[in-house]
Amino acid sequence: MQTLNDLFLIVSGLLRGAMGSWGFAPGLTDAIMALVSFVAIAALVTVNIIVILWVDRRFAAFFQERLGPNRVGPFGLLQSINDAVKLIGKESIMPAAVDKRVYKFAPVLIFTVTIVLYGFLPYGKGLAPIDMGAGLLFFVAVSSTSTIAILMAGWGSNNKYSLLGGMRTVAQVISYEIPLAFSMIGVVMLSGSMNLGSISAAQHTLWNIILQPIAFFVFIVASLAELTRSPFDMTEAEQELIAGYHTEYSGMRFALFFMAEYANLFSVAALGATLFLGGWEGPLLPGYLWFIGKTWAMVLVILWLRWSFPRARVDKMMKFNWKVLIPLSIANILLTGVGIKLYQYFSTVGR
């Protein structure tokens, strides 16, 4: 059981040992191990996107009395791969009037940000590729840079619909980042650390969702807006803005935006699972399976919301953020602080 739990650590230990015995310099070993982690993450991102896309389609079909993709491969499992190959094969059209450098760089940037985010996630005990003391802070900081990529795409495309989509993104994502970050503060106060691994470990006895239900609610809503997922998908509202910021993109450039969206869905769900559902903490099964399972539960909730709700109105959504979510998250911080102090006081009095 323990072997299974530490499977990846053992493999990485073996690799390091082998490289040591071959007489590699420690710096080179580290570099190679970093490369190995990167390849592992990239593989995870790709596989995840393919699976999420399939689940999204089949799940939606289940909601809507349809069959969904069921032709390519068993149960249509290979449909997403088929689509990816199709998109690679397509011409990546670049309209004449675009701002070329900005237009080309935006999809690369957004996908880079997405992959970097996967590096911070604690997949199991000691299984965070980048184990950083202030990991949570860094995660939030990196994830907000994707706003710039979207604005670049919207501006660079030289299309009014794209520009509107880009502008909506900036207004929306920047505003919703505040309650998102505030909702995490309560968790940080409880676990006394910003390291994602320590946060998971601190939930050994009790998950944060029980201690922080308000923060969890705020987190879900704010992360939907961060992800620009329905009901807050104003940035690419197809009925209003054609496809928003990626209207002018085609072929692989479009695929990068598309994949980044689904990859982000997984990484934010994973963050939610880590902060509120105990991350890799769980009995019996190996930690990474718990982590993946909880993340998928979060992903399914987000997809469920997408298939149930219409799109919100831009102005009402912003009002909801400033008038409800932010006060709520601040009140939650206050309550958490008072709660922690009371707990400390009574536990010392009782002794």
Place this chain on the structure above:
Amino acid sequence: MSDTLETQEYSLNLGPQHPSTHGVYHARLRLDGETIVSCENVIGYLHRGMEKLAESRTYAQFAPFTSRFDYLSGALNTWGYAMALEKLGGVAVPERAEYLRVIVGELQRIASHLVMLASMVIDLNAVTGWMYAFTAREGILDLLEAVTGSRMTINYIVAGGVIEDLPSEFESKVKRTFEDLRSRLADFDRLVSGNEIFQGRTKGIGVIESGTALEFGMTGPNLRASGVGLDLRKDAPYSVYDRIDFEVPILRGGDTFDRYYIHLLEIHQSVRIVEQALDGLPSGPLRTKLPKAWKPAAGEAFGTIESTRGIQGYHIVSDGSERPYRMHLRSPAFANIAIVPEIAPGLTIQDFVATLASLDIVLGEIDR
């Protein structure tokens, strides 16, 4: 802030290639940010010269064209055309045919209203509601296909009657379909109408006052959602509507939500009408046969019908030959779309899309 920051208005062509212009409607918008300053309707992308085509065809030959006007309610178009011809030539229609017309016409109204509900909610990105309504429509289309032989461009109602009798076991099929329809509508209602976000998107948006609506010649559900209870089936009963017990739903808000909700209410009334018509179906001939080269006496006639989108009128001028001298269509969607530039200023793009969807336009009828 607004004193120091200089903003600029810009134009945006919404359509003719746009996901939510319901075909090839084109709105030329002037925008300040996302708020519409002014709006200009551009129509005609689907113009097929139907009225002119009528002049070179015999009366019977033109009948199939009429179901291409408002392609979502083809049977009602042909009914309106047939009524105009009957008025022109003084043709009597057998009673059984009138009942069959009511059955097919109301089934067609249900199918068309379901498309309206579906496209309305998909324009607000409620994707699941869209599928629910379209699946419900399939059942109705199956019924229509069983009677008339086609799903969309129905050519069942002809001058003098109808062409076919009901198929066997039609009543039990209708019963099953309506049970299914009721449960699906209840699902749809729970999923969409009560949704906080949906109401936030539609309530108080794109309000049309009853006076304005009348000035612009609006008819149909759009007018009845503004509080004017004009429905030809009640106010100037044609066919056998005076023998059928049904209500005309009237809402007073005049906003996007009311225009959406009245369609749901009307579907329930249409179900009632079909059930009563099936119960009261008399036996008898189906059709007063007209000669192949039918030549009505010189003169003119204006036949009106309460179509899905409002009052549809056919004005036919005969010069005594077998072809109409002139045929003109009074299309309800044409009058309904005219109000868009009036209500658009002040709406955002999002509201505009919702309002346009609630007006339930069909470009085939606007452009002809």
